[in-house]
Amino acid sequence: MSKKQIRLADLAEKLGISTATVSRALKDYPDISAETKRRVNELAKELNYRPNTLAAGLRKSETRIIGVIIPEIANHFFAKVIKGIMEVAYREGYNVMLCQSDEDYEKEVVDARALLSSRVDGLIVSIGNHTHDFSHFSEFLHAGIPLVFFDKTTPEIEDCSQVIIDDYAGAFQAVDHLIGQGCRRIAHIGGSFEAFTFQNRLNGYKDALKKNGIAFDPQLVFPSEKLTIQVAREHAEHMARIQPPIDGLFAATDLMAIGAMNGLKSQGLKIPQDVKIIGFSNWEMAEAVDPPLSSVNQPGYEMGKITTEILIREIKAEKEEREIVYEKIVLQTELISRESTRK
Amino acid sequence: MSKKQIRLADLAEKLGISTATVSRALKDYPDISAETKRRVNELAKELNYRPNTLAAGLRKSETRIIGVIIPEIANHFFAKVIKGIMEVAYREGYNVMLCQSDEDYEKEVVDARALLSSRVDGLIVSIGNHTHDFSHFSEFLHAGIPLVFFDKTTPEIEDCSQVIIDDYAGAFQAVDHLIGQGCRRIAHIGGSFEAFTFQNRLNGYKDALKKNGIAFDPQLVFPSEKLTIQVAREHAEHMARIQPPIDGLFAATDLMAIGAMNGLKSQGLKIPQDVKIIGFSNWEMAEAVDPPLSSVNQPGYEMGKITTEILIREIKAEKEEREIVYEKIVLQTELISRESTRK
DNA sequence: TTGGGTGGCGAAAACGATTTCGGCTGACTT
DNA sequence: AAGTCAGCCGAAATCGTTTTCGCCACCCAA
Structure with missing residues (x-):
């Protein structure tokens, strides 16, 4: 068990050259002879040399690490986003350091x-629902470290890009679809309206009703702190x-849509005959339940990819001291119509 | 935008003392006067000093980073495991660097x-299904970096701990349960039997049949490379x-159990009257489908926690040059009985 | 007064890679 | 023959912390 990792200096010593030369040879600098490069690379492979990224990072002041903060990992949407993030990060040679805030x-x-x-x-970052002070994020901007928000964002921080979905339009689409399928009394299960996301979905719900000449009835709206099936x-x-009985339901997440579906079924109501249901996010399980759940697709994977591409562009710009142009990308949702809203 | 981060030396200069003293003051060393400590901490807070972990890491040759390699993030089981890992890591002051191998x-x-x-x-690490050479992992052991496998493991690497579940017992339990509910012709949908996990679940299936005097019928076993609903x-x-028709089904994952449930229902079969179904893993969605799916609970969250606790113990032992005792933890599964296997 | 402690601090050497200056050949030009 | 230039390479500084010595002043005991 040879605890010591091989260093540049070890290679240099064995070859009788300087560390500078070894470093340059490995990086394929033009002013090193082909012969020296060959010898260096050969020995490096033989001794299993792995550069110490700490040392390199300290010197170059870059780590090639992307930090990610999300509220919750065991959530299908975020898991998809992370997948997208990691794919681009990997492609561009970055590592990912992950933190989950637990909505705390x-x-x-x-x-x-x-x-x-x-x-x-x-x-x-995807900001937590209860975050109202953002100074811990602005510190990054002061330090010249690019920052991109996705999904949950804030107008309070200006100098950064963001990638979000159009919650309002998605909700509008969903409720408009229900109405098109013949629903007139449509309930809404939402999340905490403290969060912009759920506020926007509520607004989309309201406006879709209004557009179709249906009065908004507050007793049909059910906010929930906890987004669980139960x-x-x-x-x-x-x-x-x-x-009078409801004939449609728009739930702000698929999980809640499914919980509600079970609840309604247990009360003897038939889906979609008595009540049509649509969720939000289009989780894997939406098409697995009975009847398959209509939903609004939220492109998590693409979101992760785009977010990371923007971030890496900004990292490069920062390094080359170019001006950074902040972007605000709004991804469109897509209505996925299944059994649960069939006429 | 003051791009420069504050350094130890900046604090030292402003206070007219040496960096050594500042460093010790911040770490609350006993040989620094209370007064100096007060001044240092005050200025550090005022200037928003954040130690450069790269430099510290280089010096102390420790990063306080735990690396994690898993096949797939957007998988509920692994997401749970990661949650457990991150919780312990956070508690112990470690960061997590995450990689997904994509089964590649x-x-x-x-x-x-x-x-x-x-x-x-x-x-x-949770080893990928197609990995048969492990030298990239033994490099860690050569370098004196502790390594713990969870879920998927290999007998080929000896000097490391592992945390797995008892796939065999879980499968046995599941099939025994089906038989107890009156099933005699029980089908099995498995994963790639190349992987130990699925091999063990198959063996549990076979032995439960044997114990109950039911002959094994190879045509009732369906291996699948892709573990999808479709x-x-x-x-x-x-x-x-x-x-003769089957009256029971044991699927090696919940997702496949649900896909099969839908398939059987579409052929006019009633669950659980005609066919009783049980899955494996007890995903969130198992209780959401109709009828709720019986399953074998696979404690991912606990697995992540225990794995990380063992790893951190080994990291400490390694640092203090104590002998490391490798552990093999086998977590027990738990049968969750729901509607889909009711008599 | 001298010797031994000790409380408080500083100088400087690490950690390992990168990079800025050059320096030294030898070939080639004028 | 002197100057020029390219091709190769090395010395040493650098990144920011930590840590090993050890210094100095002061106090106390002998």
Whole structure:
């Protein structure tokens, strides 16, 4: 067990040349002879040399690490986003340091500071629902470290790009679809309206009603702090007793749509005959349930890819001291129509 | 935009003391006066000093980074594991660098090398299904970097701990349960039997049959390279035509169980009256489908936590040059009985 | 007064790679 | 023969912390 890792200096010594030459040979600099390069590369391979990225990072002040802060990993949407992030990062030679904030403001701050100390080259963030102070993020901008928000964002930080989906349009689409399928009394299960995301989905719901000449009825709206199946099921059981009865439901997440579907079924209601249901996000499970759930597709994977591409562009721009042009990308959602909203 | 981060030397200069003293003051060394400590901490806070972990890491040759290599992130089980890993890592002051191998051997090797270059303090791995050479992992052991396998493992590497579940017992439990509910002709949808995991689940299936005096019928076993809903649905449609008809199904993942459930239902079979179904992993969606799916719970979150705890213990032992005792933890599965296997 | 402690601090050497200056050949020009 | 230039390479500084010595002043005991 040879605990010591091979260093540049070890190669240099064995070859009787300087570390400078070894370094340049490995990097294929033009002013090193082909013969020397050959010898260096050969020995490096033989001894299994792996450059110490800490040392290189310290010297070049770059780490080739991208920091990522998200509220929750075990969530299909975020998992997809991470997949997209990692794919681009890998392609461009970056590593990913991941933190989950658990929707906890304090932890988000600690994570941000840790990533700053780690001198990540750039940061990708989906802001937690309860975050209202953003100074832990502006520190990155002060330090000249690019920062891109995705999914959840804030107007309070200006000097950075963002990649979001059009929650409003997606919700509008969903509710408009329900109405097109004949629904007139449409309930809405939302998340915490503290978050822009759910606020926007609520607005899309309202405006789709308005456009179709249907009055907004506040008693048909069910906000939920916890976005679980159980909570949705309870809402649904309550919903089933509303008079006049509902004939449509737009849930702000697929999980809640499915919980509600079960709740309504348990009350003897038929989907889609009695109540048509549509969710949001188009999770893997949406097409697995019975009946298959209509949903609004939220392109997490593409979101992760685009976010990372922008970030890396900004990292390069920063390094070359070019001006950075901040972008705001709004990805379009797509209506996926399945059994649960069939006429 | 003050691009420069504050350094130890900046604090030292402003206070008219040496960097050594500043460093010790911040670390609360006993041989620094209370007054000096106060002044240092005050200025550090005022100037927003963040230590450069690259430099510290280079000096101390530790990064406080844990590397993680898994086949796939957008998979509920792995997402749970990662959650567990990150929770313990955070608690112990470690960051997590995440790589997904995509079940691609070449990528797994590249990722491993990248993490080695990054000088992670330890590595957590779930081996890909197609990996048969493990030298990229033994490099870590040669370098004295602890390595813990979870879920998928190999007997070929000896000097490391592992945390796995008892796939055999879980499968046995599941099939035994089906038989207990009255099933006699039980089909099995498996994964690639190249992987130990699925091999073990198959063996559990076989032995449960044998124990109950039921002959093994190879035509009832459906191996699948791709573990998707669609593949399972196709298998199910074939299954529905088998004579004599099946009355039970054990699928090696919940996703496939659900796909099969839909396939069987579409052929007019009733669950659980005609065919009882049980899956494996107990995903979030298992209780959301109709009928709720029985499953074998696979404690991903606990697995992540335990794996990380072991790894961090080994990192500490390594640092203090104590002997490392390798552990092999086998977590027990738990049968979750729901509607889909009701008598 | 001298010797021994000790509390508080500083100088400087690490850690390993990169990079800025050059320096030294030998060939080629004028 | 002197000057020029390209081709190859090395010395040493550098990145920011940590840590090993050891210094100095002061106090106390002998």
